[in-house]
Amino acid sequence: LLKLSVPPELSAEVQLAPGWKFAALDARVEARALRARGVPLDAVSGRVTFSGTDFRATEVVLHQGENEARGSYTMDTATRDYRFLLTGRLRPAGIDGWFSEWWPRLFGNFDFTTAAPEADVDVQGRWGANYLSTVFISVDAASAAIRQVPFDRVRTRLFIRPDFYDALDFSVTRGPAAARGTFTRRVDLAADAFRSMDFAVTSTLDVQEGARIFGQSGLDIVEPFRFATPPRLGISGHLDGPAAPGGEP
Numbered sequence: 001l002l003k004l005s006v007p008p009e010l011s012a013e014v015q016l017a018p019g020w021k022f023a024a025l026d027a028r029v030e031a032r033a034l035r036a037r038g039v040p041l042d043a044v045s046g047r048v049t050f051s052g053t054d055f056r057a058t059e060v061v062l063h064q065g066e067n068e069a070r071g072s073y074t075m076d077t078a079t080r081d082y083r084f085l086l087t088g089r090l091r092p093a094g095i096d097g098w099f100s101e102w103w104p105r106l107f108g109n110f111d112f113t114t115a116a117p118e119a120d121v122d123v124q125g126r127w128g129a130n131y132l133s134t135v136f137i138s139v140d141a142a143s144a145a146i147r148q149v150p151f152d153r154v155r156t157r158l159f160i161r162p163d164f165y166d167a168l169d170f171s172v173t174r175g176p177a178a179a180r181g182t183f184t185r186r187v188d189l190a191a192d193a194f195r196s197m198d199f200a201v202t203s204t205l206d207v208q209e210g211a212r213i214f215g216q217s218g219l220d221i222v223e224p225f226r227f228a229t230p231p232r233l234g235i236s237g238h239l240d241g242p243a244a245p246g247g248e249p
Contacts, residue, residue: 005033024051037127038097040064046072053078062086066116067094080127090119092139098123100130102162102187109147110154117141117154131189135160146172149212163189172205177230179203179210187243194241203233 012027030045046060057073069088075081092107118140125133137158144154156170164186171180181201188195203210207225211218242248 001037002031003035004031006031008032008034025049039095062088064094067091069119071121075127080129081125082127083122083124085123086119086121088119089116090121091116092119092137099133100162102130102160102189106160106165110141111145111148112141114143115141117144131162133160133162147213147215149209150174163187163195174205174209177203177205179205181235191243193243195243196241197239198237199239200236201233203235204230206230207233 008029008031010027010029012025014022015024017023025048027048028046029048030043032043034041034044036044041062041064043063044060046057049056049058053076055075055077060071060073062069062071067088067090069086069090071084071086071088073082073084075083091112092110093104093112096104120138122136123133124135135158137160139154139156139158141154142152144151146154151172151174153173154170155172157168159166159168165184167181167183169180169182171178179201180203181199183197183199183201185197186195187193207222207227207230208219211222214221240246240249
């Protein structure tokens with residue numbers, strides 16, 4: 001799981017069973033310039049315990065550029081089931097390597113270049129079986145963009161499986177205008193295609209600017225309309241994609 005460029009600093013107590021067989025480990029570890037499951041990290045520290053098949057890293061402090069997060073990591077080394085909890089300033093793209101393509105595909109729609117967002121992440125799954133992954137994540141970001149549309153603030157709470165994205169709540173602000181709502185997006189992993197989406201949004205954003213999030217199709221819909229003052233909109237709908245049971249209408 002770990003590739004170390006520099007020998008770590010550690011203080012450890014090891015218990016040996018009869019026959020000098022390994023029984024348990026309890027250690028404090030500090031490591032620099034490492035890769036954890038393919039993700040480069042500047043520094044990591046924490047307490048590590050290991051006994052039988054139970055591996056635990058607690059009191060973890062993680063540094064990666066501007067990212068700084070605290071949390072824990074647990075794993076059953078027999079089944080490779082894992083769970084990690086992280087909270088702090090964290091760019092989702094910084095941990096792309098811990099997931100298959102669905103993670104960067106989702107967060108590729110967001111631009112957190114200006115500042116790393118405040119994030120709280122709970123990830124469970126099994127290494128080697130990404131389809132079993134489940135993620136709860138909350139993000140609160142200043143000066144972020146969604147699909148190249150800039151906002152003063154973006155906040156969201158998401159539940160994610162590789163084929164299912166549920167925005168339990170999201171809100172954006174831009175000057176005095178704002179939008180808030182929910183959406184559920186489904187994809188067909190086998191076909192690698194969009195299946196369907198349900199959404200409900202209330203908005204006081206400029207209509208043309210808000211429509212840019214949906215690309216050219218969104219701009220085409222609102223093109224005939226011009227407002228001296230942005231209206232208050234309530235929008236809800238269902239969209240089918242190429243992988244929907246009846247195809248894309």
